[in-house]
Amino acid sequence: MIESDTTLDTLGYFCPMPIIMTSKKIKQLTMGQVLEVLSDDEGIKKDMPAWCQTTGHEMVGLEEEEADPKMVYKAYVRKSK
């Protein structure tokens, strides 16, 4: 269980929306805060670390949760720049 300061719900959205929504949301956070991104697009598992690597934010972790009808992924990003 990873602690987060705020949550962004991107459930039901496909690439590139979760990443675009994350890039907008992270601007509202202060340095060091952790954003939890909920997504049911499996691509997020690869895309969020890639986004973090390119933008310089820290990928804190990723959790998966069995849900109906699809798996829910929770990506945690710490604002680092």
Add this chain to the structure above:
Amino acid sequence: MSMTQVEPATTLAQLQETKPDKVTIVLLSGDMDKAMAAFIIATGAAAMGMQVTMFFTFWGLNVIRKEGATSSAKDFLRKAFGWLNKGGAKNLPLSRFHFGGLGSIMMKKVMKDNRMPSVPELLETAQDLGVNMIACTTTLGLLGISKDTLIDGIDQLAGVSTYLAEAKDGAVNLFI
């Protein structure tokens, strides 16, 4: 006459740190599916902090034309062409299974039901994210499209040199 010694201001590493990666996309196609791919890459790259330039040419210009805009050409051939070649991001055909418009209506429904952004929505998102949009002047002239029938927010009307000036520094350059 004395020469002034110029200090190398920054190391390569520093330059790379401060300069965002550049992405350029040439959109030649006016097909809905190809425009979608172009905008998904453009918006994704912009969200990753990259500096994105989209260069619209030939049929790709239809994507950034106002809906229902007609040709401003005076000569018959280009006028006829403008009548055949309708613009508007909403009205793009599918590259496959278009079936006289039925295919694209079906595709739009599937996309909407699955909360996928449409081409007009992707275009708006790209503009929000600061994607630089350039319309090719040569093909505007060739197809008889006047610049006032393009949507708002097209940053430049330019040619191949402008594209190449961007593309030579591009980390990713795509032709769609």
